[in-house]
Amino acid sequence: MAGRQDTPPKRASARGLRGAKSHHAGQAAEELVARFYERQGYQIAARRWRGGGAEIDLILRLGAMVVFVEVKHSATRDQAMARINAAQMQRMMASAAQFLAGEPAGQLTESRLDVAVVNGTGRVEVLENAYGQG
Template structure:
């Protein structure tokens, strides 16, 4: 079934599940004292799910949601990581310190029960 906005019913459900997962992750970071700077920031090179302030630095977060943490983790590809790096580079161009800003790339996994698992510095060093 196609909805008026062009999404299939399954696609619409996945979209809303993704929004809910991102909301849970944003709340988790806020509870730990971080300030959410942007949600779903979109540049010319792609989208970053969450960007949070870490003192003078930034954490770029990719949120992956699936029935299990393992399945969610498997959904992150090398191509997505390259897109996220490129998008982060673009975002840093809007910041006062530019590429000198201290950054980290986290992956937030959300399982089918709404539980979260954060993998800090998940991409390592580029």
């Protein structure tokens, strides 16, 4: 076509690439953690469930118990742990309470909130009942 100019494809910004890399790393970490729990007999009830102002990465069942899991990934365990803060814990507990409201036993459902940390080598470490609730 006459007068048509081809424009070069847009390049992704460095920030956009970091964000995409982080998103995919987070999804990979969640998958590692899901498999870790499944090997121990847990069943996945939900992934990335949103309620009460926070997203819960994984919700699992083991018999009648419901386990809420926050997945953190970073190059090291300590870096991943440093990314957990009190406000985030409060939001996760509110979301967990909202989920439990839909359970037959409601808030009386046996439950716990775990934190699963995945380091740069893919090693999974689970801190059961990390928030001291349940």
